[in-house]
Structure formats: C-alpha cells, structure tokens
Amino acid sequence: MKRTFNLSAGPAMLPTSVLERAQKEMLDYDGTGMSVMEMSHRSSYFDDIIQDAEKNLRELLNINDNYKILFLQGGASQAFYTLVMNLKQSGKVAYIDSGNFAKKALEAAEELKDDYGLEIDVVASSKEDGYKSLPNYPDTLEGYDYLHICSNNTIEGTQFKEFPIYKGIPLVCDMSSDILSRPFNINDFGMIYAGAQKNLGIAGLTLVIIREDLLGLNDVPKMFDYKVFSDKNSMYNTPSTYPIYIHKLVTDWLLEIGGLEEIYKRNKEKARILYDYLDESTLFVPTADKDSRSLMNVTFSTGNDELDKEFVAYTKENGFENIKGHRSVGGMRASIYNAFPIEGVEALVQLMKKFEEEN
Amino acid sequence: MKRTFNLSAGPAMLPTSVLERAQKEMLDYDGTGMSVMEMSHRSSYFDDIIQDAEKNLRELLNINDNYKILFLQGGASQAFYTLVMNLKQSGKVAYIDSGNFAKKALEAAEELKDDYGLEIDVVASSKEDGYKSLPNYPDTLEGYDYLHICSNNTIEGTQFKEFPIYKGIPLVCDMSSDILSRPFNINDFGMIYAGAQKNLGIAGLTLVIIREDLLGLNDVPKMFDYKVFSDKNSMYNTPSTYPIYIHKLVTDWLLEIGGLEEIYKRNKEKARILYDYLDESTLFVPTADKDSRSLMNVTFSTGNDELDKEFVAYTKENGFENIKGHRSVGGMRASIYNAFPIEGVEALVQLMKKFEEEN
Numbered sequence: 001m002k003r004t005f006n007l008s009a010g011p012a013m014l015p016t017s018v019l020e021r022a023q024k025e026m027l028d029y030d031g032t033g034m035s036v037m038e039m040s041h042r043s044s045y046f047d048d049i050i051q052d053a054e055k056n057l058r059e060l061l062n063i064n065d066n067y068k069i070l071f072l073q074g075g076a077s078q079a080f081y082t083l084v085m086n087l088k089q090s091g092k093v094a095y096i097d098s099g100n101f102a103k104k105a106l107e108a109a110e111e112l113k114d115d116y117g118l119e120i121d122v123v124a125s126s127k128e129d130g131y132k133s134l135p136n137y138p139d140t141l142e143g144y145d146y147l148h149i150c151s152n153n154t155i156e157g158t159q160f161k162e163f164p165i166y167k168g169i170p171l172v173c174d175m176s177s178d179i180l181s182r183p184f185n186i187n188d189f190g191m192i193y194a195g196a197q198k199n200l201g202i203a204g205l206t207l208v209i210i211r212e213d214l215l216g217l218n219d220v221p222k223m224f225d226y227k228v229f230s231d232k233n234s235m236y237n238t239p240s241t242y243p244i245y246i247h248k249l250v251t252d253w254l255l256e257i258g259g260l261e262e263i264y265k266r267n268k269e270k271a272r273i274l275y276d277y278l279d280e281s282t283l284f285v286p287t288a289d290k291d292s293r294s295l296m297n298v299t300f301s302t303g304n305d306e307l308d309k310e311f312v313a314y315t316k317e318n319g320f321e322n323i324k325g326h327r328s329v330g331g332m333r334a335s336i337y338n339a340f341p342i343e344g345v346e347a348l349v350q351l352m353k354k355f356e357e358e359n
Numbered sequence: 360m361k362r363t364f365n366l367s368a369g370p371a372m373l374p375t376s377v378l379e380r381a382q383k384e385m386l387d388y389d390g391t392g393m394s395v396m397e398m399s400h401r402s403s404y405f406d407d408i409i410q411d412a413e414k415n416l417r418e419l420l421n422i423n424d425n426y427k428i429l430f431l432q433g434g435a436s437q438a439f440y441t442l443v444m445n446l447k448q449s450g451k452v453a454y455i456d457s458g459n460f461a462k463k464a465l466e467a468a469e470e471l472k473d474d475y476g477l478e479i480d481v482v483a484s485s486k487e488d489g490y491k492s493l494p495n496y497p498d499t500l501e502g503y504d505y506l507h508i509c510s511n512n513t514i515e516g517t518q519f520k521e522f523p524i525y526k527g528i529p530l531v532c533d534m535s536s537d538i539l540s541r542p543f544n545i546n547d548f549g550m551i552y553a554g555a556q557k558n559l560g561i562a563g564l565t566l567v568i569i570r571e572d573l574l575g576l577n578d579v580p581k582m583f584d585y586k587v588f589s590d591k592n593s594m595y596n597t598p599s600t601y602p603i604y605i606h607k608l609v610t611d612w613l614l615e616i617g618g619l620e621e622i623y624k625r626n627k628e629k630a631r632i633l634y635d636y637l638d639e640s641t642l643f644v645p646t647a648d649k650d651s652r653s654l655m656n657v658t659f660s661t662g663n664d665e666l667d668k669e670f671v672a673y674t675k676e677n678g679f680e681n682i683k684g685h686r687s688v689g690g691m692r693a694s695i696y697n698a699f700p701i702e703g704v705e706a707l708v709q710l711m712k713k714f715e716e717e718n
Contacts, residue, residue, distance in 0.1 A: 004392030033363030204563035204599030240563030
C-alpha cells in the first residue's frame with residue numbers, strides 16, 4: 001500500500017492502522033450489519049463509541065469530572081464566537097496575538113464587541129516581528145473574564161512551551177494544531193478547544209473541554225450554549241457521528257502506543273531531525289525564531305521564491321504532498337503532526353540534502 | 360455481506376454501493392496515496408470532490424446559477440438560528456407549525472426575538488390535533504420577511520405534497536428528511552436547508568441552497584453569514600470534508616439510478632406497500648391522517664404500549680433496527696429514506712403480518 005507523505009497543515013495524515021480499521025468496519029461495525037455512518041446517534045452502539053471517545057480523552061489528558069467534554073461542530077472558527085457568548089461576564093477580555101489564528105479569534109471578538117459590550121485588550125502581540133516569535137506576556141494580569149491564546153501557530157510555526165497562567169483568570173486556548181501532541185496540565189486551563197482535523201481525527205468535529213464552573217454563565221441561544229450540550233452529552237442535536245468514531249479510533253491508537261509521553265518523545269525526535277538539518281543547511285533557512293519553534297509545523301524557505309517553488313515541485317515528484325507554506329508566510333511548511341511518520345521526516349531531510357547539493 | 364434493515368430516522372441507511380466505494384478508497388483515493396479524510400480542503404483533489412458534489416446537486420434539482428449552494432456544519436438545528444440572522448429584514452416573520460422540528464425552528468426564532476426585534480406569527484398550526492395532519496394555511500399572506508416550513512415531519516410522519524407559495528414572500532424550508540426524495544421546483548423557494556444524515560449522506564454536513572438576492576441582507580457575524588460562505592465556496596474555514604465526499608458519492612448514486620424521477624417512483628412504491636398493509640391490518644393502525652402521510656417516515660401503532668414494545672423487540676430479532684417511534688408519538692416509525700431497499704419494506708410487511716397472526 002503506497003502511502004503518501006502528506007505534510008498538510010490540516011486536514012492531515014491519520015495513522016494507517018486507524019484507516020485500516022475504519023475500512024474493515026465500513027459496512028459492518030462489530031457484527032451489527034450497519035456502518036457507523038448509518039447508526040442512530042441514539043443507539044446503544046453509537047453511545048458506546050462516544051462514551052469510549054470521552055473515556056480515552058480523559059485518560060490521555062488526565063481530565064477529572066470537574067471538566068466537561070463536548071463534541072461539537074463548526075470548527076475552531078465557530079468557537080471563536082461561541083466562547084465569547086459563553087464566557088463573557090464583565091465584558092473585559094484579554095487576547096494574546098501570536099499569529100494568524102490568534103488574530104482571527106481576536107477579530108471574532110471584535111465583531112461581537114458592540115452586541116456583547118466587550119472591552120478587548122491585546123495584552124501581548126508579536127505582530128510587529130511578523131509573528132516569527134511568541135510575544136512576551138505581562139508578569140501580572142487581573143480583572144479579565146478570560147485570557148485567550150492559541151497554543152500553536154500553525155501558519156507561522158511557533159508554539160508555546162509554557163502557558164501564561166494568571167490566578168483568577170480562566171485561560172482559554174485554541175489548541176487545534178497541537179492538542180494530544182504532548183502532556184500538559186488540564187487544570188491550568190478554563191477551556192480548551194480544537195478542530196479535529198490535525199491531531200484528533202477529521203474535519204467536522206470540534207472538541208471543547210471546559211471547566212464546569214464556566215458553564216451556564218450567560219443566557220446563550222441553545223445551539224451555541226455549552227451548558228445545553230454538556231447537559232445533553234453532546235447530543236442536543238445530531239452530532240457528527242462518523243468524525244467522533246474516527247476520533248475514538250485515533251485516541252485508541254494513542255493509548256496503544258503509550259499515550260502522550262510516547263507521542264511527545266516521537267514528536268520531539270521528528271522535529272529535532274528537521275530543525276538540526278535546517279540549522280546546518282546553507283540553502284534552507286528556518287522561519288520561526290529558535291526559542292519559539294513549533295514541534296508540529298516546521299516553517300522554512302530558501303529566501304528565493306523561484307527556488308522555493310522548484311523545491312515544492314521536487315517534493316511532489318518524490319512522494320510528498322502539501323509542503324507549500326501558507327501564502328501569508330511563503331516558503332515551505334512541513335506539518336508533522338502525531339500521525340506523520342518519522343520515516344517521512346527522514347526521507348524529507350534526505351530530499352532536502354539532495355536538493356541542496358543540486359542547487 | 361449481512362446488511363441490517365435499518366429503519367432509523369437519521370442517521371440512516373446509505374446505499375451499499377456508496378459504502379463499498381468509500382471502503383475501497385479509504386486508504387488511497389484515486390491513486391493519491393491518501394484518504395479523502397487526510398486531504399487538505401485546499402487541494403485540487405478535494406476541490407474536484409466538492410465541485411462534483413455541487414454539480415450533481417444542480418443536475419438533480421435543476422438549480423440555476425441564481426441559487427447558491429453552501430456546505431455547512433451544525434445541522435438543521437443551527438440553521439434554525441442562522442436563517443433568522445441572515446434573512447430578517449423588517450422583523451415580521453411567519454412560521455407554519457406542523458410538527459416537532461417545525462416547532463423547534465419556531466422556538467429558535469423566539470429565542471432571538473428580542474435581540475433581533477422579531478414579530479413572529481404562526482400562520483398555521485396542527486398542534487391541536489397532535490400534529491397528525493398538516494395544517495390548513497391561509498389563502499393569502501403578505502408583509503413577511505419569509506415563511507418558514509418543514510416539508511416532512513420526521514417524528515409525526517406527515518409531509519407536504521404541495522407547498523404554501525405566496526408571491527413576494529421567500530419560502531424557507533427545512534427539507535432535512537425528504538430532500539432528494541422527489542422532484543420539486545427549486546424556484547418556489549427562497550432557501551432550502553437540510554442536515555445530511557437522512558437522504559444526503561452522513562451527519563456533520565448541512566446543506567443550504569439559497570437564492571442569491573437573499574444573501575448579504577444583514578450584518579451577520581462571519582461564521583454565521585451565508586454570504587461569507589458563498590463568496591468563499593463553503594471554505595471560509597475547513598468544511599467537513601469527508602461528509603462532503605460521502606454526499607458526492609450519494610448524489611453520484613442517485614444520478615446513476617435515474618435521478619429524482621426514479622427515486623420518487625421507488626419511494627412511492629415502498630410507502631404504498633406499507634400503507635396498503637396498514638390500511639387493511641386489524642392490529643396495526645397508521646398514526647398520521649391519510650392525506651398528510653409521509654413517504655419517508657411511516658408511523659403506526661397497535662394502540663397497546665405493551666404490544667408495541669413486543670413488536671419492536673420482534674423486529675430486532677428478525678434483522679431490523681430502530682423501528683421504535685419517537686417518545687413524543689410512541690408506537691413505531693419506519694423511516695424508509697432513499698437508501699432503504701424495497702426488499703426491506705416487503706420483509707417488514709411479512710413480519711407485521713406474521714406478528715398480526717400471532718397476536
């Protein structure tokens with residue numbers, strides 16, 4: 001079975017064993033004579049799947065009962081709005097502006113500003129340096145309903161190693177592009193959310209993990225009210241059942257290989273191989289500042305647009321897909337999420353070396 | 360391959376050939392070495408899929424360019440809110456209350472009433488008779504931003520045969536449970552929307568078909584603005600790519616078998632077999648009034664809760680799933696959407712006859 005080394009920023013590679021399992025069960029899940037796609041979300045079969053998915057997540061992230069897990073739709077982009085609707089209290093909210101998606105979350109809040117009476121403070125920003133590094137954040141912070149961050153900046157290739165934690169201020173984090181890539185302490189967060197198409201499974205599922213006391217603060221239209229979905233175990237309306245099933249298979253896989261400690265080890269090793277080469281290369285230059293580098297999205301360029309283009313074409317001819325960087329940054333981006341194999345990283349570095357020799 | 364006769368109201372059965380195709384392509388779509396699940400939504404591969412899906416829909420429903428097709432998330436339940444945000448002008452809006460989901464759409468508008476300055480009129484309702492029939496609607500109607508209906512009442516088993524069309528009032532229709540089951544004139548509608556998990560594919564995809572002049576009427580938060588998604592060809596953010604792929608396969612199948620004329624013929628025949636038997640049975644009684652009956656959801660009971668329960672168990676022992684009626688109606692419900700085979704209906708009637716003889 002030919003498997004392309006797909007460096008897409010998302011939707012992204014899935015573990016081959018997950019795809020094989022899904023393939024095997026496609027027409028007959030566990031002897032039911034039905035595909036998971038065809039199952040009533042109210043059936044006992046699907047109930048087992050969604051409960052297992054939640055159980056897996058709780059085990060992987062050490063999540064206690066005081067956090068609720070919601071399986072929603074709409075992507076992180078929809079959560080940019082619904083988090084405001086759900087978490088706003090005094091109206092004073094803080095954002096760290098560390099890249100494209102952090103800025104989008106901020107812009108969503110700005111859209112809601114008048115209707116929700118928000119006072120939005122950008123308490124740290126690295127916009128000035130083109131988001132090449134993570135911004136320095138204040139030593140103290142108080143009086144905010146929440147502080148919003150994006151833990152990994154997919155487009156720019158930067159990632160928080162430690163989190164800005166302030167007593168009394170719920171930390172709200174878009175973790176779309178690095179959730180389940182490393183261990184962290186869930187209790188540092190008020191709410192975490194993530195689109196599933198990078199490390200959790202496939203597009204169409206949005207995960208929200210929220211501290212219980214942050215539910216029910218506001219009168220929110222039911223479809224956007226996290227409390228309604230929490231009370232209904234994510235089934236206020238029909239959830240995206242098949243993406244939840246794939247998410248369950250992905251978390252099964254993570255547990256099988258040894259959980260977050262093991263995947264973190266692998267992710268560090270994959271990134272090390274790439275960054276080590278980039279640091280010694282005389283052709284390729286890494287884009288992000290060294291101490292802000294992401295383990296998930298490795299951005300780099302040759303400094304020459306034409307040569308970048310040639311290299312992108314060269315990787316495509318050699319079994320790779322989607323190494324082209326985002327148009328706002330240019331150059332290349334290797335997204336090496338959990339499911340991207342170390343063999344792919346090694347093969348990529350070999351190819352880069354060859355290209356460097358030839359150019 | 361054992362295939363269960365799954366009478367679920369949704370998610371529901373898919374054509375076996377669709378599942379087989381998805382199974383075959385699971386690890387390698389068209390020689391790409393990637394699963395559709397893993398493909399960047401910005402890739403040319405996925406672009407072909409979403410364009411084909413739109414092309415298929417336009418062909419099946421004779422949709423001209425003055426209607427836009429959107430592939431969204433959140434289910435019909437989310438559209439209950441977003442349709443108000445997008446279509447509201449004067450604030451005077453009309454609803455027909457013909458069943459559970461029609462009422463839910465109405466209740467969503469009521470939730471938004473104060474914030475959006477709505478004046479909501481229920482211009483027809485069959486609530487009084489327990490939604491056993493479709494309500495009579497007025498001969499004339501004017502001065503409304505839109506009239507909202509639900510074309511098929513999934514829970515109660517009633518279905519509009521003709522639509523309440525008033526000049527100058529956009530007809531907005533939740534068609535979740537009967538879209539693509541029969542031909543209709545798209546030009547009679549201002550907007551149609553549908554969750555995909557009954558006749559369009561699987562949960563996680565919501566289809567919106569909207570007349571161009573109804574886009575951009577209001578200042579709507581971007582994630583809920585139909586115009587934003589129309590301008591971005593449904594890719595303002597990552598769409599639910601795999602559900603769109605399944606939808607494409609389902610519409611491929613419909614075109615292959617002969618389009619809506621053919622499926623309508625089959626659906627009429629399936630419903631006829633069931634209703635004919637129900638009309639002559641001395642044990643089972645159909646729930647919906649004769650002239651309001653749905654071709655998609657056939658509701659009935661024995662009039663005896665214990666016996667209903669026995670019959671539900673009896674069908675399960677004999678290869679059927681999900682015939683239990685919704686708790687608000689009780690009894691049984693056979694959802695026989697497009698992909699439910701005629702053999703399944705014949706087998707069900709045989710089983711009902713046998714049960715009738717024994718009881």
